[in-house]
Amino acid sequence: MKQHYQVVIIGGGTGGIMTAAQLLNHDSSMKIAVIEPAESHFYQPAWTLVGAGAYEMQKTERKMSSVMPSGVTWIKDYATTFEPENNAVNTRENGSVSYDYLIVSPGLQMDLDGIEGLREALQTESVCSNYIDPEKTYRVLQNFKGGNALFTQPATPIKCGGAPQKIMYLAEEYFKKSGVRDQTEVIFATPGSVIFGVQPFKQTLEEVIRRKRVHLKTFYSPYKIDPVKKEVYFKYTKQDEGGCVINEDENVIREHIEGEMTFVVPYDMLHLAPPQSAPDFVKQSPFAHQEGPSKGWMDVDKFTLQHSHYKNVFGLGDVCALPTAKTGAAIRKQAPVVVDNILEMMKDNKLSDSVYEGYSSCPLVTGYGKMVLAEFKYDNVRDSDPLLSKFMDTSKEKWALWVLKKHGLPYLYWNRMMKGRM
Incomplete structure (x- = not known):
């Protein structure tokens, strides 16, 4: 049986869940499917603290069903190939899923070889x-x-x-x-x-x-x-x-x-970050850069996040070839741009005025009880939060920023970002 949705989202990570929630907050009747095989959703920014014995691993994990927005169809399956000319995604178990708009946000993979x-x-x-x-x-x-x-x-x-x-x-x-x-x-x-x-x-x-x-x-x-x-x-x-x-x-x-x-x-x-790449099904797809330094990563406009060739396809998060850091904070600024653009295309078949300026942030823990909050955008330009900067210099080690990292950000993630409210 062929399934069709207004919006199909690949990935139930930060980008996929946040974008689905924001779309439904705009229009609860929208027909949206999220293709995601995993049973669990992890808050990975806390894994640094877990590695240092300062946070419990089980607190970083929740059932995928608990974060999937109400009103979304969760297709618990693997995306395998794309047919953009037919506006379709093929899955391992559930056959073909067609869409009006596609959001590709499957994250990346560890390349242990x-x-x-x-x-x-x-x-x-x-x-x-x-x-x-x-x-x-x-x-x-x-x-x-x-x-x-x-x-x-x-x-x-x-x-x-x-x-x-x-x-x-x-x-x-x-x-x-x-x-x-x-x-x-x-x-x-x-x-x-x-x-x-x-x-x-x-x-x-x-x-x-x-x-x-x-x-x-x-x-x-x-x-x-x-x-x-x-x-x-x-x-x-x-x-x-x-x-x-x-x-x-x-x-x-x-x-x-x-x-x-x-x-x-x-x-x-020895502690190391493994080499990383876009998932194979993206690397081998028409959506990826075919040559050059970004080969294999998703080819999107760095301001609109629209695919450079397929105009009803958008990329989001770690899978994209963007000249900025791959973080959840970046996704928090990318998701509203994708949402605004899709809503405007549904309404008037054109992009919105929203643009992504490359914002990302890196909460740099420098010790137990100390942190620097590096916020920046394209071209390595500092882009610190004006409200937070009124109270402290986020470029200096602060105990208050450690508290934000350990307690504030996880709360905001589960209760605001995952609900599409920030």
Whole structure:
């Protein structure tokens, strides 16, 4: 039986649920389907705190049925392929679902084969990732007895770009509490050129790095892990360099060079963000960029979020090729733009005046009870909330921002965002 809906939404994550709720708040009679196979919905921003033993994992999980807006048809299935010329989505079990408008918001996927040896390394008790199992991260911290504590991230786009360094700041404080900090070298290796790209947050974080005595390694792109030798191989990506150089007098982390452009760093514990990509069914679809640096990610206009070719198709959230950070805060600003555009197209067959300016935010936890709130938009321009900024400088470490992260934001997420009310 062919099913048809005014709006079909792919994904029951933050973007899908929030957009469905907002559409129904405008028109409760609208016929909307959400295609989502998962039974659970997770509040992933709290996983950093779970990894540091400061939040309970079960508090981040709710049944998908409890967040699915009333009035939505939940198709509990996997989307497999798209037929945009026929305005249809094919599913694994439920056949074809057709639409007037399509919103693609399935998030992204972990690519565990994107770094050689990563899949095997994650089976060991010294390698962990908050992106996969934050409770294991906390076990690794508890069992760590000193040595190299290495934190790194891949060259691919990742969700919540600040997460790999947040757990590092918390871990450093945890090592103090557990009495092993003096026997520990904390290392942060990033493919990027700086610790953070937006001022004045960059300056604050550089001060945190110095205070915590972190070995910051820039232009380090991980490509291989040897879980037996407990070593990570990094390509040195800085251009116009004659090759890798190590200052032997300061080489307390025992790294060594292989060839001209490879650093090898040993670890006693390793936390990393895995490489990430758009889900396969998007990568292989007509909606994805076919070439270039954004290949595989969804091709949308960065201001309207409308697909560049299929005008009744919109993208939302982590799956999109947008020059800003992939966060829930970004989705909070993207969803109303998609909603306004679809409502205006239904009414007058044209886009609304709403535009997405690239807003995203990164709540950068710098220790237990300390946080910096980095808010920015396209071109790395600071875009801090004017109301919040009246009461505090969000570029400085604040206890009040930690309280916001741990208690305020989860409440707003479940009770406001998921209801389409912000």
